[in-house]
Amino acid sequence: NAGVTQTPKFRVLKTGQSMTLLCAQDMNHEYMYWYRQDPGMGLRLIHYSVGEGTTAKGEVPDGYNVSRLKKQNFLLGLESAAPSQTSVYFCASSYSMNRGETQYFGPGTRLLVL
Amino acid sequence: KQEVTQIPAALSVPEGENLVLNCSFTDSAIYNLQWFRQDPGKGLTSLLLIQSSQREQTSGRLNASLDKSSGRSTLYIAASQPGDSATYLCAVTGGTSYGKLTFGQGTILTVHP
Numbered sequence: 001n002a003g004v005t006q007t008p009k010f011r012v013l014k015t016g017q018s019m020t021l022l023c024a025q026d027m028n029h030e031y032m033y034w035y036r037q038d039p040g041m042g043l044r045l046i047h048y049s050v051g052e053g054t055t056a057k058g059e060v061p062d063g064y065n066v067s068r069l070k071k072q073n074f075l076l077g078l079e080s081a082a083p084s085q086t087s088v089y090f091c092a093s094s095y096s097m098n099r100g101e102t103q104y105f106g107p108g109t110r111l112l113v114l
Numbered sequence: 115k116q117e118v119t120q121i122p123a124a125l126s127v128p129e130g131e132n133l134v135l136n137c138s139f140t141d142s143a144i145y146n147l148q149w150f151r152q153d154p155g156k157g158l159t160s161l162l163l164i165q166s167s168q169r170e171q172t173s174g175r176l177n178a179s180l181d182k183s184s185g186r187s188t189l190y191i192a193a194s195q196p197g198d199s200a201t202y203l204c205a206v207t208g209g210t211s212y213g214k215l216t217f218g219q220g221t222i223l224t225v226h227p
Contacts, residue, residue, distance in 0.1 A: 033215075041217055
């Protein structure tokens with residue numbers, strides 16, 4: 001099993017450009033999450049999904065959109081990138097939100113917005 | 115709003131030393147608490163998960179404790195090794211945001227030979 005994979009690994013954007021980050025998991029997990037990690041801020045939840053076709057806002061959703069058209073994929077979109085969106089983005093998945101379940105994380109995507 | 119704090123922010127110890135990392139959280143109504151390890155440029159790996167009804171979990175040289183009433187957890191690493199050098203993150207699930215992880219800022223651990 002590949003676990004959770006993220007594409008691309010690194011990207012440089014100019015302000016105003018758009019892009020989509022792809023997350024894929026092969027563990028048949030229902031729940032998927034997008035986090036961003038910034039120095040001194042820890043990881044913060046952007047959006048999450050509790051199943052195919054569903055999405056919900058997390059702690060810092062502004063400037064991002066997501067889609068879960070297939071159970072194994074969770075896409076994070078930036079319509080008009082801003083320098084404040086420079087960060088490391090992590091995708092995670094879990095079987096459920098039960099108290100005994102952990103989340104499995106991808107390797108991250110480093111995004112630099114100039 | 116749940117807040118998670120980790121102390122210290124950074125720790126440097128010689129190889130072989132036993133050490134303790136601390137985590138505190140403001141809302142005791144949690145479902146579980148997890149400790150993660152993050153290597154530079156990598157994703158997060160779950161080390162230990164303690165459910166709210168449990169007091170501790172052990173895995174090899176790692177032992178994590180949970181005192182829900184006081185909002186505290188500790189991660190004890192025995193006989194530290196250079197390979198333990200990484201950032202350790204504490205995260206809680208539950209409280210006001212059921213099912214979603216709230217992370218601390220992490221402790222950067224360096225174990226020197």
